[in-house]
Amino acid sequence: MPNPLSVLARALGTQRWLMKLAKGIVWADTRLHRLSKGRVSLVTIAGLPSLRLTTRGRKTGVPRATNLLYYPDGADFVVTGSNWGREHHPAWTLNLRACAEATVLVRGREVPVRARELTGEDRDRMWRRLLEFWPGYAMERDEAGREFPIFVLTPHGGTPDRSG
Template sequence: MTSSDDIVISPTGWVAEQARLYEESDGTKGTTVMGAPCLLLDYRGRRTAQWRRTVLIYGRDGDDYLIVASNGGAPTHPLWYLNLRDEPDVRLRVGGERFPARAETLSPEEKARVWPGLVELFAPYADYAEKTTRDIPVVRLRRTDTAERD
């Protein structure tokens, strides 16, 4: 695994501050955003291959984690999502645990099934979906080290 020094943290001020708090506390602080649970997502930049980190709200679907590429309802996808499409192998920190995962954008049918629960978890998602013409992707993050845990 890469060290924290090798990871570029989001340039957005509050995200960077929360990511540092989350990491420095070993996942005991900074674990929620507006009352919703959040994780740290480490992903590779599609042009630079540099590891990058952001903080994202997550939901669950069985053992998998779900993240929403809402970008606050902006007309464009968030950069982290564009990177995941090109390089789906990521690393997560959820609370005190860090592990590898693989990202996959949900099909429209899967998204329709999980979307109500995600909106229940974080109500602004409904507003974000209404204010943009783009389809907001939902991404499944599936742990890839399950053989090591069994």
């Protein structure tokens, strides 16, 4: 039986008004994630997979972190540059294009990853899978008027524990 909170979250994720709350949701999610040392986020409370991606700023080299919904694909994490339906790509996508090495914090465990951006048929196949996983991406794409970059983050140096 599906988690009722994740069913509710997926339904709410297709509502345009939710995008207007993005700033407040991101603020609360960041603080909750920080207080729990990466173990809890608003997304995980809703029964969905969440990670904190840390990239290096492409211009400054300074670590930049952001919380993201991810799609689990075997040992890999798949993330999408939806940016809540905004017209521009999120900074983390540009940072990953400049340097594919990053880290993710998942359930309190930091994992080094290497990013690979999907293109062509690989991207199209994954996009279909992502829409099944998170239907709100279609609405966000329409609002943004752009194609969302999709990255596969492959762990190296160990596989994260996905239980619980």
